[in-house]
Amino acid sequence: MNILLWVLQGLAALVYGASGVMKVFMFDKVSKDVPSFGALPREAWTALGILELVCTVGLIVPAAFHGRPALTIVTAAVLAIAGVTAWMLWPRPAAAPQARQYLNVSACLLTDPKGVAPGTPAAPVWAAMQSASLATHVMVSYLPATGPADVKPMLNTLIQRQCGVIVATGTATGGVVEAGKANPHQLFLLVAAPGSAAPAATPNTTVVSMAAAPGRIDQAIRALAAHAPPPGS
Numbered sequence: 001m002n003i004l005l006w007v008l009q010g011l012a013a014l015v016y017g018a019s020g021v022m023k024v025f026m027f028d029k030v031s032k033d034v035p036s037f038g039a040l041p042r043e044a045w046t047a048l049g050i051l052e053l054v055c056t057v058g059l060i061v062p063a064a065f066h067g068r069p070a071l072t073i074v075t076a077a078v079l080a081i082a083g084v085t086a087w088m089l090w091p092r093p094a095a096a097p098q099a100r101q102y103l104n105v106s107a108c109l110l111t112d113p114k115g116v117a118p119g120t121p122a123a124p125v126w127a128a129m130q131s132a133s134l135a136t137h138v139m140v141s142y143l144p145a146t147g148p149a150d151v152k153p154m155l156n157t158l159i160q161r162q163c164g165v166i167v168a169t170g171t172a173t174g175g176v177v178e179a180g181k182a183n184p185h186q187l188f189l190l191v192a193a194p195g196s197a198a199p200a201a202t203p204n205t206t207v208v209s210m211a212a213a214p215g216r217i218d219q220a221i222r223a224l225a226a227h228a229p230p231p232g233s
Helices: 002-025 027-031 035-039 042-064 070-089 122-136 148-160 176-182 213-226
Strands: 106-111 139-144 165-168 187-192 205-209
Touching: 002 042, 106 122, 106 148, 106 213, 122 139, 122 213, 139 148, 148 165, 148 176, 165 176, 165 213, 176 187, 176 205, 187 213, 205 213
Parallel strands: 106 139, 106 165, 165 187, 187 205
Antiparallel strands: none
């Protein structure tokens, strides 16, 4: 039994002694090849290395000279506590970002050729849609119409995508009222430019001013989310 204990003490002393020497005297060289050394400050590694060297002596000397053999037990306990402390202080890996779950409904924006770039009429409208999407998990997207002739085909594309709310801005508002009449189960918001003549609305087509657009868009998207089936259904 004593021989087995000596063998275990010798192995422990060898492991902790080598580890302590590496941390105290060879840190710069070893840390280049061991990325995990970057997890704690160098001062922490040095302190741990010194503790390991002191405990290495404590593992061997007391029992070898029959003086205070209980010190060996204390040394082993200190090493165990140091190991647990280092484990507790070890930085935890950042949690993997979770993919955002969207509801099974969407809101779409049709813009003029300038799209949603800053300073365009569609920029504040798109910002309002993104803000509502963050709050409701309704997926939002936009399409820029390259010219007046493309407005109708683009509207048909959004209708076929089953966009529950379709918003149109700038020169892309032409044909929205007609599209609303032909598709009564989808809501259309026409954002009128300042000074422009607003076309007559229909039950599912609402004409709003640029100033009122953010609030009306938020309201429409929240209503769409309230009646949406749960994700994955």
